[in-house]
Amino acid sequence: MKARVKILDVYSGRYSVFINENEAKKAKLHPDDLVKIEAGKKTVYGSVVISSLVGEGEIGVSRDVLQLHSFSEGETVTVVPSGTPESVRYIKKKMNGEKLRKVEIETIIKDIVDRKLRDIEISSFVTSLEINGLDMDEIAALTIAMAETGDMLDIDRKPIMDVHSIGGVPGNKTNILVVPIVAAAGLTIPKTSSRAITSAAGTADVVEVFAEVSFSLDEIKRIVEKIGACMVWGGALNLAPADDITIKAERALSIDPTGLMLASIMSKKYAMGSQYVLIDIPTGKGVKVETVDQARALARDFIELGKRLGQYVEVAITYGGQPIGHTVGPALEAREALSALMTGKGPGSLIEKATGLAGILLEMGGVAPAGMGKKMAREILESGKAWEKMKEIIEEQGGDPNIKPEEIPIGDKTYTFTAPTSGYVTAIDNRAITAIARAAGAPEDKGAGLELYVKVGEKVKEGDPLFTIHAESEARLDQAIVFARRAEPIRIEGMVLQRIGNI
Numbered sequence: 001m002k003a004r005v006k007i008l009d010v011y012s013g014r015y016s017v018f019i020n021e022n023e024a025k026k027a028k029l030h031p032d033d034l035v036k037i038e039a040g041k042k043t044v045y046g047s048v049v050i051s052s053l054v055g056e057g058e059i060g061v062s063r064d065v066l067q068l069h070s071f072s073e074g075e076t077v078t079v080v081p082s083g084t085p086e087s088v089r090y091i092k093k094k095m096n097g098e099k100l101r102k103v104e105i106e107t108i109i110k111d112i113v114d115r116k117l118r119d120i121e122i123s124s125f126v127t128s129l130e131i132n133g134l135d136m137d138e139i140a141a142l143t144i145a146m147a148e149t150g151d152m153l154d155i156d157r158k159p160i161m162d163v164h165s166i167g168g169v170p171g172n173k174t175n176i177l178v179v180p181i182v183a184a185a186g187l188t189i190p191k192t193s194s195r196a197i198t199s200a201a202g203t204a205d206v207v208e209v210f211a212e213v214s215f216s217l218d219e220i221k222r223i224v225e226k227i228g229a230c231m232v233w234g235g236a237l238n239l240a241p242a243d244d245i246t247i248k249a250e251r252a253l254s255i256d257p258t259g260l261m262l263a264s265i266m267s268k269k270y271a272m273g274s275q276y277v278l279i280d281i282p283t284g285k286g287v288k289v290e291t292v293d294q295a296r297a298l299a300r301d302f303i304e305l306g307k308r309l310g311q312y313v314e315v316a317i318t319y320g321g322q323p324i325g326h327t328v329g330p331a332l333e334a335r336e337a338l339s340a341l342m343t344g345k346g347p348g349s350l351i352e353k354a355t356g357l358a359g360i361l362l363e364m365g366g367v368a369p370a371g372m373g374k375k376m377a378r379e380i381l382e383s384g385k386a387w388e389k390m391k392e393i394i395e396e397q398g399g400d401p402n403i404k405p406e407e408i409p410i411g412d413k414t415y416t417f418t419a420p421t422s423g424y425v426t427a428i429d430n431r432a433i434t435a436i437a438r439a440a441g442a443p444e445d446k447g448a449g450l451e452l453y454v455k456v457g458e459k460v461k462e463g464d465p466l467f468t469i470h471a472e473s474e475a476r477l478d479q480a481i482v483f484a485r486r487a488e489p490i491r492i493e494g495m496v497l498q499r500i501g502n503i
């Protein structure tokens with residue numbers, strides 16, 4: 001059918017096109033049907049919404065669809081029912097536990113990028129990967145397809161280093177320190193991050209508190225060629241565009257299928273042209289990888305995938321048994337990370353992990369002798385060179401290099417939990433900490449999250465503060481308090497663990 005474009009101020013995160021009920025009946029179109037909109041040589045796909053917002057002979061175009069193509073008001077387009085994409089059949093193959101061929105994986109990824117697959121099919125695909133997994137052939141094909149359906153960056157300033165955590169541990173603001181330390185040593189590190197997937201704050205969510213994270217590849221090239229580093233959101237770029245789309249489905253389900261995680265991370269590193277990549281695998285109770293054996297197996301997969309991509313990969317298996325540092329949530333983590341960079345001091349877990357990872361990168365990049373990287377990293381941090389480099393990154397990314405961490409706004413609706421008894425902190429439940437921070441509004445509400453006052457092994461007296469919940473609304477605070485009371489994220493125990501009698 002021919003239709004005139006009517007631009008609607010509708011933004012839903014879905015690629016909706018609005019069609020009048022009578023038109024829809026004539027064209028045999030139904031709600032959520034996929035249609036192809038042909039405008040000259042450009043083809044865009046959208047999901048049908050039946051609506052009286054548009055008249056007969058019109059098609060309403062949402063702001064989401066406008067991101068795909070800049071339609072003009074009143075422009076005449078052709079609207080054709082699209083039918084079920086071939087890639088749905090391949091998704092069902094994976095749902096049945098079958099191995100996918102390279103071309104089938106490429107078709108799925110292209111259809112995701114072209115928005116021919118709707119949320120329901122993308123969620124089905126992600127879920128099938130969670131249940132049935134991928135072998136290394138499939139993972140390599142997925143990684144390259146994800147990278148090659150987007151833009152690739154060509155940075156002249158070499159060697160190009162990179163670091164990426166598989167995530168999963170609350171408070172993991174580590175790489176916000178690692179990047180400036182490594183760049184201050186003269187190495188190039190174009191860091192891309194995703195937003196939160198299973199945590200309460202992804203690195204992109206945290207960096208966005210004090211700098212812009214959405215840039216074009218040309219802007220990133222300019223920044224990195226100039227100062228040797230960036231900290232940007234992979235989802236803003238046309239960099240492995242399927243990645244952020246599948247991450248939205250993962251976030252909704254709070255899952256991160258191993259094969260998709262490998263491809264998600266390495267597709268971004270591949271697209272950035274990173275030559276030396278350090279992967280951080282936080283390991284412990286309540287994170288994505290719970291045992292060292294599982295971490296070693298995953299490490300072998302990252303190293304193998306890197307070989308297939310022509311990238312040198314090393315892996316650091318790190319302690320993930322409790323949150324990193326004392327803060328969880330974008331603004332709270334930003335305060336802690338910037339303070340550590342500014343002063344060279346901070347929570348032992350944060351400083352130790354950051355200098356450890358940075359030290360490995362300094363050795364991988366050839367600027368530190370074997371075994372001396374961590375010492376060099378600590379010197380760069382404590383000397384203030386890392387902070388100077390961070391100020392360059394902040395300024396180039398549109399932030400205020402004279403930022404004062406204590407001036408970063410945080411949620412002013414607070415509630416502090418105290419120790420119910422005296423004893424020792426014997427466990428901190430990572431998943432509960434994340435859930436409480438998310439209930440408080442993180443990561444969408446930047447100021448929401450938790451401040452932790454204790455770590456595992458510390459002695460507490462009855463009434464000592466354990467953690468404070470921060471929220472930006474009373475409703476969110478109440479929600480988080482209810483959850484925290486039920487979850488009891490911090491376990492306090494004496495030497496007498498249980499008294500058993502009369503059994």
Ligand SMILES: O=P(O)(O)OC[C@H]1O[C@H](OP(=O)(O)O)[C@H](O)[C@@H]1O
Pocket residue numbers: 163164165166167168169172174175176192193194195196197198199200201202203204256
């Ligand atoms: O913890 P969850 O949300 O599952 O994983 C996502 C986080 O892990 C990675 O961290 P980094 O960018 O390497 O610091 C991603 O970029 C993202 O920030």
Ligand SMILES: Nc1ccnc(=O)[nH]1
Pocket residue numbers: 165166167193194197256260261262264265
């Ligand atoms: N699945 C992912 C985990 C961590 N980082 C990513 O970019 N992707």
